[in-house]
Amino acid sequence: MCQIIxxxxxxxxxxxTRKHNGFMNYFLVILGxxxxxxxxxxxxxxxxxxxxNSAGWWAxxxxxxxxxxxxxxxLVNEEIIQVEKNLIQNKTxxxxxxxxNSAGWWAxxxxxxxxFLNGIQYLVSNGIVSVSQDSSYDKLFIGGFDLSNAGPxxxxxxxxxxxxxxxxxxxxxxxxxxxxxxxxxDEKLIHSGIAKFFLLDYPMLGEDSVTAAEASYCAxxxxxxxxxxxxxxxxxxxxxxxxxxxxxxxxxxxxxxxxFDEFDNCLFWDQQALRVDYNKKVALSHGVVGxxxxxxIGPDDQIEKIVGPQPPMIFEAVIMEMK
Amino acid sequence: xxIVFFSGLFLPLIYLTEYLFxxxxxxxxxxxxxxxxxxxxxxxCALTGLVLSMSIFRIRFLQASTKKLRSGLVGSIIGVxxxxxxxxxxxxxxxxxxxxxxxxTSVLTxxxxxxxxxxxxxxxxxxxxxxxxxxxxxxxxxxxxxN
Numbered sequence: 199m200c201q202i203i204x205x206x207x208x209x210x211x212x213x214x215t216r217k218h219n220g221f222m223n224y225f226l227v228i229l230g231x232x233x234x235x236x237x238x239x240x241x242x243x244x245x246x247x248x249x250x251n252s253a254g255w256w257a258x259x260x261x262x263x264x265x266x267x268x269x270x271x272x273l274v275n276e277e278i279i280q281v282e283k284n285l286i287q288n289k290t291x292x293x294x295x296x297x298x299n300s301a302g303w304w305a306x307x308x309x310x311x312x313x314f315l316n317g318i319q320y321l322v323s324n325g326i327v328s329v330s331q332d333s334s335y336d337k338l339f340i341g342g343f344d345l346s347n348a349g350p351x352x353x354x355x356x357x358x359x360x361x362x363x364x365x366x367x368x369x370x371x372x373x374x375x376x377x378x379x380x381x382x383x384d385e386k387l388i389h390s391g392i393a394k395f396f397l398l399d400y401p402m403l404g405e406d407s408v409t410a411a412e413a414s415y416c417a418x419x420x421x422x423x424x425x426x427x428x429x430x431x432x433x434x435x436x437x438x439x440x441x442x443x444x445x446x447x448x449x450x451x452x453x454x455x456x457x458f459d460e461f462d463n464c465l466f467w468d469q470q471a472l473r474v475d476y477n478k479k480v481a482l483s484h485g486v487v488g489x490x491x492x493x494x495i496g497p498d499d500q501i502e503k504i505v506g507p508q509p510p511m512i513f514e515a516v517i518m519e520m521k
Numbered sequence: 522x523x524i525v526f527f528s529g530l531f532l533p534l535i536y537l538t539e540y541l542f543x544x545x546x547x548x549x550x551x552x553x554x555x556x557x558x559x560x561x562x563x564x565x566c567a568l569t570g571l572v573l574s575m576s577i578f579r580i581r582f583l584q585a586s587t588k589k590l591r592s593g594l595v596g597s598i599i600g601v602x603x604x605x606x607x608x609x610x611x612x613x614x615x616x617x618x619x620x621x622x623x624x625x626t627s628v629l630t631x632x633x634x635x636x637x638x639x640x641x642x643x644x645x646x647x648x649x650x651x652x653x654x655x656x657x658x659x660x661x662x663x664x665x666x667x668n
Contacts, residue, residue, distance in 0.1 A: 370630060371539060374554055404623060436631035438623075506539040509550050516545055 245311050249273065250304065253314065257302025263293050266301075270318060271327050280315075293326055341495035344480050345396055347473045349414065349423050352384070353394035358497040359517050361393050364400040364481045365490050367410035368442060372490045373434045375507040376427075382510040392517065393494075397427070399474050400481040400489055406442035409465070411474040413447040416464035422454045429453065496520035522577065527570035530597070534562055561637045565600035568644035569593065575651045593647045600640030602629045 256266040297317040304314035321327040338345045340360050345351075351360075361383070365372040380395075387393040401407030410430055417426035429450045435441035444465055451461045464470065484493070485503075492504040494516045502516045535541045535549070540559060542548040551559045572593035602625070629636065 374552070378552060378554060403626065437627040439627070439631055502545055504545060506542055507552070508542055508548065509552070512546065512548065 245314070253301035254305030257298055257305060267293070267321065267327055270321065274318070274322060274327060293321065297321060340396075341493070341499045341501050343484065343493065343495070344476075345398070347476045347480075348396045348398050349418055349427075351394045351396045352424075353388040354391045355394065357388075357391050357394040359387070359393035359520070360396065360495040361387070361513065362396045362398060362493045362495070363490055364398050364486045364492075366399070366401050366403050366407045367414075367430050368401075368403040368407045368434075368437045369489045370434065370436075371507045373431050375490055377431055379507065379510055383513060386510060386514060387517070393513075398480060399477045400486055400491070401474060401478060402489065404438040406438055406440075408471070408474055409444055409447060410442040411477075412468060412470040413451070413461075413465055415470035415473055416461050417451065417454065417456060419464060420456050420460065422456055425454055426450070494520070522574040523570045525570075526573045527566050530569055531563070531566040534566060535559075538562065558633075558637075561600070561641070565597065565637065565640055565644065568641065568648060569597040569600075572596070572644055572647050572651060575648070575655065579651065579655060593644060593651075596640045596643030596647060599636050599643070602636070 252261070252266065252269055255261045256263070297320060300309060300314055300317040303309045304311070318327070338348075340362075343362055345362070348362075363372075365376070367373075383393075383395070388395050399407075399411040401411050414423060414426050414430065417423055430442070433441055433446075433450060440446060448458075448462055448465060451458060481491075488505070490507055492508075492513070494502045494504065494513060496502075496517075497520075500520050502520070504512060504516065532541070536543075538558070540549060540551050540555070540562075542550065576593055
């Protein structure tokens with residue numbers, strides 16, 4: 199049960215009474231955090247100093263594990279504390295004692311912020327602190343297209359126009375388009391801030407297409423999405439002839455700075471299968487039949503469909519017409 | 522008749538192989554890296570037009586067999602099918618045939634160049650055989666007429 203929240207004399211008096219039940223204590227913890235959250239000086243990349251106080255109380259068993267964790271969850275979700283949110287590995291039910299010791303040492307000033315954050319990161323990674331989805335995986339709808347499971351986009355987020363490409367990694371025309379025409383579009387539309395570019399999967403040429411798409415997202419987990427796509431384009435060799443088999447895809451990962459075991463597990467256990475399937479459903483729901491198929495979406499959600507590997511001037515013309 | 526056969530095959534084929542587009546604008550576009558593919562399509566269509574028109578002439582006017590017409594058609598179909606992947610119509614056709622279509626797509630795409638070369642070879646061979654037969658048959662008929 200939460201007994202003491204703040205060491206401020208007035209607040210101590212207010213919270214010290216045992217008439218408050220557990221729910222009320224938890225509510226007051228969060229309320230206090232919200233009040234402090236509203237103070238602008240709290241924002242910033244540094245850990246706010248009052249968090250240190252909370253850490254110290256927790257290390258001294260003045261507040262329970264549960265209350266401390268709930269407080270940390272709030273701080274992480276509101277990005278008051280910055281940690282990697284999407285690396286949940288193993289679910290561990292208990293908080294190791296070293297994390298509590300770290301909190302105490304940090305409160306005393308014995309260790310620095312980074313060392314304390316490593317402990318928080320451990321709690322997040324092991325599911326002890328539940329965090330909301332990373333903002334990049336929040337629902338992202340543009341022009342009626344659900345892009346929440348797409349890979350990262352290329353270009354500026356403030357670009358008014360969006361180009362969505364549905365592609366199959368075993369589609370020769372897609373690969374050729376990405377290797378040639380896309381470079382001109384990069385120069386004229388994407389790097390100039392006019393449009394941003396999303397690549398979504400529409401695997402229709404066999405199992406290897408699905409596997410290749412999954413592999414790209416496994417590489418995305420380790421921050422090598424675009425590099426891995428480049429490798430896939432360079433290694434293209436046909437349809438269902440082994441160049442995009444699981445073994446080959448794992449071999450390609452060795453040329454990048456990837457954690458091989460993590461990548462291998464991700465691919466072997468089909469961890470990204472649902473994501474690929476989701477993108478395929480998005481394609482089907484918008485009448486995509488073949489690849490490559492493009493959609494250009496304007497700032498007022500005007501949509502123009504471009505079917506086939508068409509030249510960059512068509513995309514420019516479509517955007518001009520939308521303006 | 523040659524023009525009819527040539528255009529009747531050429532236009533659908535360049536649409537199927539995504540050199541001709543109708544949306545969002547009417548466009549004919551051949552990328553630099555696709556020039557050889559496009560030229561092979563032109564050659565196949567031209568040879569098919571020649572072979573078909575000459576075969577039909579033989580069948581209609583010389584009462585010849587349809588064997589060479591059939592071999593010409595085989596050559597055309599192989600040439601047409603090679604590399605016709607991934608556009609909307611191609612996919613629709615694949616889905617009709619299911620797994621067989623899937624296997625056919627992978628074969629036709631993976632062996633696109635050899636298939637096109639084989640197709641051209643079949644059509645050229647068929648063309649020369651038809652020319653040889655036409656020379657012989659026309660000479661026989663002419664001699665008969667003269668006599």
